[in-house]
Amino acid sequence: METVLIIDDSGINLRTAKEALDDYYNVVTANSCKMALRYLEKHTPDIILLDIQMPEVDGFETLKAIRSLPQTEDTPIIFLTAQDNVADEIHGLELGAVDYIHKPLQPQIMRMRIRTQLDLAHYQDHLEEIIMQKTEQVARVETALVASLNDLLEIRDGMTGSHVRRTAKYFEILLNALDKAHTFPDAITPDYKVRLLRGAPLHDLGKVGISDNTLLKPSRLSPEEMEFMRQHSTFGGQALTHAVEIVGEDSFLSDARDMAYYHHEKWDGSGYPKGLAGEDIPLSARILAVADVYDALTSQRSYKDAFSHEKAVSILLDEDGTSFDPRIMQVFRQITDEFAQAKASFSSEAKA
Incomplete structure (x- = not known):
């Protein structure tokens, strides 16, 4: 089962999100940047839901910290926000967020957006694997071509x-x-x-x-x-x-x-x-x-x-x-x- 990490300082929001996702994913919650990073030291979730407005370390800084970790540099991150601020959304996307989900959280919309991003991530992983396989295949063909030409030269x-x-x-x-x-x-x-x-x-x-x-x-x-x-x-x-x-x-x-x-x-x-x-x-x-x-x-x-x-x-x-x-x-x-x-x-x- 895919793992969703939810980071939000609000207990109500964490419970709401967890209830909406529990039947579909392995849900892990964290109420602060510090708690999330401690979890990420040993685990790599498939996707992260991240609140913007948090005390001490906000969502933008938390995203930067998560992206600095090798194991989560490509993990999809969706921002959770109660604000309707275009500038903040642009800033978040520039930092590497893949989407926004607006509060109050709507379970069906949240699940659909999560599924979309997970499918995209899986597709990208599969595509990268195919590209790597094709690249290795081309390299083998090139090596074989050079070897064949040298064999012909040696026959001569x-x-x-x-x-x-x-x-x-x-x-x-x-x-x-x-x-x-x-x-x-x-x-x-x-x-x-x-x-x-x-x-x-x-x-x-x-x-x-x-x-x-x-x-x-x-x-x-x-x-x-x-x-x-x-x-x-x-x-x-x-x-x-x-x-x-x-x-x-x-x-x-x-x-x-x-x-x-x-x-x-x-x-x-x-x-x-x-x-x-x-x-x-x-x-x-x-x-x-x-x-x-x-x-x-x-x-x-x-x-x-x-x-x-x-x-x-x-x-x-x-x-x-x-x-x-x-x-x-x-x-x-x-x-x-x-x-x-x-x-x-x-x-x-x-x-x-």
Whole structure:
């Protein structure tokens, strides 16, 4: 049975309301703000009826106190009033009341107004649950889509697929560290992190547009082949731009597009494909660039041996302020051990 809390300093009003509601609800009464708050410390009613004109603490202040409690911040509150004051009603609604019931109390009207607000609250709870379920479903679909695209990329080129997974992990480590250090507090929000972590694995999507002769070549690329290989960032960026045009800029795909396009840009403007410099490079791409180069340096290729963790870190730090954002590198310096641990775990998986 739903619980109705009635707060009124008048014993007569409390009895009248309780008699009208007892057959329909579990009714709890309180004759003051203090008594009500004491009850609310341990219980959460489904709806609250609150008198405005009370001694010591009036209904408006009592409403504020109730709304300050986490468990009742969304509980429907209906004001009880003997006054016919429009300004007071507006004030109460602005504070968060959902309705007014005028005295003297009419049992049938009171029950109908309570039922209406309870039904609205239940509907809103159900709607929020549906929205949450749909949001989680969309997130799962997005994750599955990214995984499928990476699987296709790995079928085409196993080396790129492994690189994507490792780079995504290094990226996550660095992103979390930047968040913890409050390096970019206005940019790195919880939602932004989710979007970036979902989109980072798509940064090399454009390599599907590179011919097998170039992508799978077992030896070092010629200058012409290297120039063609560099087009993968443009191919990926363009493909994801088309996706964004369909779903809109508020999708994680807009961040994936930025990372695909610009993760080879350099802080000093000497990168590609646009030659962007400094903060003109999207933050997501500036972070990803560090993770991407670290993995490239510590990975074996047919034409080169893998650098050690220490050597790779040294090379990256030498590029502080040249290839990489100095603020990002300041945080990277502090978490190189975490990169080493992640690298070791990947090595263990490869041997297993």
